[in-house]
Amino acid sequence: MSGQNPGDSGWFRYGDPNDAESAATAITERTAEQPQNWPAEAVRAGFVEDEDEYYDALHDATVRATREAVQERETATEQQLQYTIAAMDDAERTANEIAERVVEWAGSLADSRSEGEGRAPDIPGGVDGARAVAAWTPETPAEERVVSLAERAVDLDAERAELRSFVESQAPAVAPNLAEMAGPVLAARLLSLAGGLESLAKKPAGTVQVLGAEDALFAHLRGRGSSPKHGVIFTHEHVRGTHPDNRGSAARALAGKLAIAARIDHYAGEFRQSVHDDLADRMATIRDREVGE
Amino acid sequence: MSTDLPPGIQRRRFDGRERLATRGEPVYGEPQDEEGWRAWDAGRSKLGAMLELELNLGFAGDDGVLYLGAASGTTVSHVADFAGPTYAVEFAPRPTRDLLAVADARPNLFPLLKDARAPETYAHVVEAGLEYVVQDVATRGQATVALRNRRFLAPDGRLVAAIKARSEDVLEDPDDVFSDVLDDLREGYAITDTRRLDRFHDDHLAVVAEPRADDGRS
Numbered sequence: 148m149s150g151q152n153p154g155d156s157g158w159f160r161y162g163d164p165n166d167a168e169s170a171a172t173a174i175t176e177r178t179a180e181q182p183q184n185w186p187a188e189a190v191r192a193g194f195v196e197d198e199d200e201y202y203d204a205l206h207d208a209t210v211r212a213t214r215e216a217v218q219e220r221e222t223a224t225e226q227q228l229q230y231t232i233a234a235m236d237d238a239e240r241t242a243n244e245i246a247e248r249v250v251e252w253a254g255s256l257a258d259s260r261s262e263g264e265g266r267a268p269d270i271p272g273g274v275d276g277a278r279a280v281a282a283w284t285p286e287t288p289a290e291e292r293v294v295s296l297a298e299r300a301v302d303l304d305a306e307r308a309e310l311r312s313f314v315e316s317q318a319p320a321v322a323p324n325l326a327e328m329a330g331p332v333l334a335a336r337l338l339s340l341a342g343g344l345e346s347l348a349k350k351p352a353g354t355v356q357v358l359g360a361e362d363a364l365f366a367h368l369r370g371r372g373s374s375p376k377h378g379v380i381f382t383h384e385h386v387r388g389t390h391p392d393n394r395g396s397a398a399r400a401l402a403g404k405l406a407i408a409a410r411i412d413h414y415a416g417e418f419r420q421s422v423h424d425d426l427a428d429r430m431a432t433i434r435d436r437e438v439g440e
Numbered sequence: 441m442s443t444d445l446p447p448g449i450q451r452r453r454f455d456g457r458e459r460l461a462t463r464g465e466p467v468y469g470e471p472q473d474e475e476g477w478r479a480w481d482a483g484r485s486k487l488g489a490m491l492e493l494e495l496n497l498g499f500a501g502d503d504g505v506l507y508l509g510a511a512s513g514t515t516v517s518h519v520a521d522f523a524g525p526t527y528a529v530e531f532a533p534r535p536t537r538d539l540l541a542v543a544d545a546r547p548n549l550f551p552l553l554k555d556a557r558a559p560e561t562y563a564h565v566v567e568a569g570l571e572y573v574v575q576d577v578a579t580r581g582q583a584t585v586a587l588r589n590r591r592f593l594a595p596d597g598r599l600v601a602a603i604k605a606r607s608e609d610v611l612e613d614p615d616d617v618f619s620d621v622l623d624d625l626r627e628g629y630a631i632t633d634t635r636r637l638d639r640f641h642d643d644h645l646a647v648v649a650e651p652r653a654d655d656g657r658s
Contacts, residue, residue: 158565174552179564182592186567202525202548209550209565210543213536216553220533312555319532388611418534427606434611 153181154188158208159201164194167211170204174212225321225343231314232335238307242274245300250276252293253283274304323418324408328426329383336379337405348406348413355409356380356402380405385430393433400429447501448522449491454479460491462521465545468514482640485515486576486602489640495633497600497648499523503571506592508556508585509578511535513542519574520549527566531555531577556585559592569594575601580608583624586649590628593651599629605643614643621645628652 156179161169186198195201250270257270270276277300285291311332318331322344326334340358341347347355357364359378366372377386377398389397404426411419445451445460452461454471461477472478482488490497502524510516510528512535520526520542528543529552530536536553543549554562556577570592577585582603593599603621605614622631629649637644 156564174565177564178560180560182563182566182568184568185565205550205565206543206547209552210540213543213551213553214540217533217536217540220553316531316533316555320534323532323534384610388609427610430610 153179154183154192157183157185157188157192159185159189159194159204160192164204167207170208171212171215174208175216220316220320225338228314228317228321228335229339229343231310231317232332232339235307235310235314235332238303238310242277242300242303242307245296245303246274246277247272249280249293249297249300253280253297256287256290256293274300277301277304322409322412323416324411324422325405327418328408328423329380329405333379333382337409340379344409344413347409350406350409352399352403352406355406356398377402385426389433393436396433396436397430400426400433404429445491446497446499446522449480449499449518450477452477452479460488462518464517464521467517467542468512480518481514485518486637486641486644486646487515487574487600488518489637490600490602490635490646492640493635493637493646495635495646495648498598500571504567504569505572505574506566506570506589507574507576508589509576510539510551511576512538513551515576516549517542517546520546523572524548525567526550527552527562527570529554529556529562557581557588559588563591566592568592569597571597573597573599573601575599578604578607582607583621583627586625587628590651595651595653597651598632599647599649599651601647601649602637602641603645603647605645614645618645622647625649626652 156177158170158173158177161173163169186201189195189201190197195204250272253270253276270279277297280297281294281301283290283294285294314335315331318326318334322334322338325337329337337355337358338344338347341350357375357378360375363372363375367374376395380386380398380401383401385401386394386398404422407422411422448462450461451458452473454473460480460482462480463476464478466472466478468484470479470481480488482492499522501522505519505523505526507516507519507526507528510530513528516526516528516539526549528539528549530539531554533553536551539551543551552562552565557579568591571594573586573589573593575582575586575589579585582601586599586601603618605617608617608621622634625631625647628651630652631647631649633648635646637646
């Protein structure tokens with residue numbers, strides 16, 4: 148078996164064909180850029196006698212791998228979700244900070260370069276800029292440093308994406324209705340702000356509505372400023388995508404259903420379509436009101 | 441009267457009403473007749489609704505299928521009843537638990553707890569040259585999912601997708617959402633048919649498409 152053959156990336160390329168554990172691990176952990184004709188490859192490699200036997204082995208391996216993966220993912224705790232969302236925010240903030248520094252620094256170097264070297268002087272802002280700088284071939288010690296720093300920002304941004312996709316995969320297991328309604332990331336934020344699913348489930352809708360807007364809320368209670376219409380739920384399409392005149396209604400409707408979704412998740416723990424349909428109807432009404440004006 | 445249904449799918453009478461049916465182990469409490477046919481509820485299945493609305497999907501009966509967004513296996517159980525090797529990808533652990541029970545009774549159904557947006561995490565398992573990619577994922581970027589999974593299709597294979605407008609943007613007019621999604625899909629597919637599923641599923645568009653030969657990238 149040389150590493151050159153694309154057929155080598157098939158899931159069945161592990162030691163003993165009777166080793167169910169290795170088979171499941173291969174299903175779960177391996178990757179391949181491109182699919183191949185795996186049944187034929189497996190026969191050619193001598194893993195199985197014929198394609199029927201291949202599909203039997205595949206069935207056993209996928210069922211086992213998936214059962215184990217489900218078990219593992221379902222033991223995901225709210226605590227893990229809260230750590231992950233916090234780490235994701237840290238990674239994002241830090242990546243942006245470093246990228247900003249990189250763009251400023253690289254801008255000063257780009258001025259003194261000849262333009263024909265594929266290093267246009269106009270570097271985009273943020274992480275995109277860091278990505279552009281990371282692709283430079285450094286020619287001076289200073290450029291070496293800035294390129295290296297740019298690579299950190301790019302790596303950190305990739306880590307942020309990984310953390311986000313981890314949140315996306317875990318949130319539905321912890322709170323299926325909340326994750327469906329709020330989206331996994333906002334669901335994790337709400338859990339995090341409330342301090343867990345149980346405590347979110349016990350909060351009134353009005354509190355859910357302003358979670359994350361505590362500063363504005365306390366300013367309002369002290370008599371300064373108007374009451375906040377929304378906290379972190381502002382990031383939701385239902386709120387952000389609604390005309391400002393109707394945003395208060397949208398935020399109130401969404402918060403009300405989110406509070407119910409959290410209660411279903413905590414007390415019943417199963418997906419319930421009706422609450423999602425109710426919210427969609429209510430949002431349609433609010434949206435129609437906008438059109439009518 | 442009706443278009444030809446593929447082998448393995450029939451219209452049968454249940455409680456005095458003609459309904460779609462496939463033959464296999466019951467899964468979600470659907471009625472079953474004495475010959476082992478079980479009713480396929482078009483209100484609970486977008487693919488069922490497409491067949492009910494007589495879209496010509498061209499299933500041949502023993503096709504290889506990659507099903508993206510299998511959820512708890514309601515629809516994919518019917519697919520595995522009439523298709524050949526059926527790969528079922530689902531991202532959320534909770535419904536996948538039910539999907540496993542469906543797969544237990546069906547040796548040609550291969551469940552995978554994977555993210556349809558990251559096909560490289562299952563390209564070492566799912567075979568190339570499949571006749572169908574069936575897509576029903578409620579996530580933003582449904583066109584991207586279809587484009588990324590084109591690599592599993594045979595050159596004459598087909599994409600059958602149920603596009604959910606609310607997953608892209610809850611407030612935008614579904615017609616606008618659909619036209620954006622179709623534009624994106626054309627990067628890698630030639631659209632052969634579209635149909636609104638509103639009679640059974642609000643704000644869903646059925647899309648049938650063929651992979652375009654002039655773009656080898658996926």
